[in-house]
Structures are given as structure tokens and as C-alpha cells.
Amino acid sequence: MKKVILTGLTAAVLSANAMAAEVTGYTAPQSGQAATAAGVDANFQALITAINDNNTRIAALEAASGEVASLNDIVSGATYKLYFSGGIIELDDGGGANLERFGGTADLTFNSDGSLSETFSESGRFISLDANICDESSCSHYVDTWNDNETGGGSWSVTGQTLNVTWSDGDSEAFMLSSDGKVITAGGGNLDEGDGTSGLETFVAVGVRLAD
Numbered sequence: 001m002k003k004v005i006l007t008g009l010t011a012a013v014l015s016a017n018a019m020a021a022e023v024t025g026y027t028a029p030q031s032g033q034a035a036t037a038a039g040v041d042a043n044f045q046a047l048i049t050a051i052n053d054n055n056t057r058i059a060a061l062e063a064a065s066g067e068v069a070s071l072n073d074i075v076s077g078a079t080y081k082l083y084f085s086g087g088i089i090e091l092d093d094g095g096g097a098n099l100e101r102f103g104g105t106a107d108l109t110f111n112s113d114g115s116l117s118e119t120f121s122e123s124g125r126f127i128s129l130d131a132n133i134c135d136e137s138s139c140s141h142y143v144d145t146w147n148d149n150e151t152g153g154g155s156w157s158v159t160g161q162t163l164n165v166t167w168s169d170g171d172s173e174a175f176m177l178s179s180d181g182k183v184i185t186a187g188g189g190n191l192d193e194g195d196g197t198s199g200l201e202t203f204v205a206v207g208v209r210l211a212d
Helices: 002-016 037-066 071-075
Strands: 079-092 097-110 115-134 139-159 162-167 172-177 183-194 197-209
Touching (some): 071 139, 097 197
Antiparallel strands (some): 079 097, 097 115, 139 162, 172 183, 183 197
């Protein structure tokens, strides 16, 4: 009777185990036949094999679900749409001043080999106010306006949450990455005084990762 109960229990567990791997080696008991020790043992071995295989699969799924892509992996191969704006104000001891404003957009593609591809559009205006050519009624100003569409390149790397970019002309910029890698930002201000002039330069840039 004990062997019959064990055989029935094994069959019930195996039939209910829909989430487990396919069970092989199980032999269903025949009606009216007494269970043998060898038959019960074989069925239990089939169950153990299926459980072990299932545990392996579950462990692999848990490991995969716990993996978090690094910021380097998120940036690599991705394109970001960057919006930027800046300005410069310069004053000199003679009463003159230079004013500059610029802004635009750029598409930055961070290639998987560490290279950078850039396409950008920038508009700006520079105005020079020279006190020496002003009188009581009017002033003459030098004005330069531009609207550039260009392509460029460079290289990139990620350290922590910092995206380091070196442009093709040798200049560099350090962008801050959001924790999920979907946003990059840069900017700040710089006050420069000396040689009879003083100037203030400000700049801000925000980029968003485009869908793959």
C-alpha cells in the first residue's frame, strides 16, 4: 500500500508541474498492478532531474533580471539630440564692449568603437561696440551673423557618470549622464579678467537619448 501511495504522489506532482522542464523517464502505473521499488525509484529520479533542470533555468532568469546595463553600454551605439545655448560679454577699459549669443542643436552618435559622429546646426550673432566711433547721436557697430550646418567627429569615453568627449579640433567637454543614461548635460560660467578687459561666458547644453 505504501508503494502505491508513493507512486500516486509522484504522478500527481509530475502532472501538476507545468512550470518545470519536460519530464522524461516517467512510467505511469498500470491499473491493478502493484508498484515496484524500481519503478517508484525511476519515477522519483525523473522528478529530481526535472526539478534540478528547472532550478537551473530559474537561477539563469534571476541572474539575467538582476543585471543592470552599464552607462558605457547604454551610450555605446546610441544617438543623442543635443540642444545648446551660450553667450559672451566682454568689456574693455576704453568703454568698448563685445556681445555674442549663439545656440543650436546637434546629433551626437557615440559609435561602439569609441569614435564620435556629429552633425550640428548653430546660429549666432557677434556685435562689437567701440566707444571710439560713437558720438552724441549715433554709434557704428561691427556685426557678424552666422548660421552654420556642419559635421564633425571625435572620440568618447565614460568614467563613472561622466561622458568625456574630445572633438576633432582638440577641444573637449565633460557631460554629466543621468543615472539611466537617457539624458546628458553640460554647462557653466566663466569670468575672465585681465589685460584691460573683463568677460563673462556662459553655456548650457542638454541632450536626450533617441530611441534605438
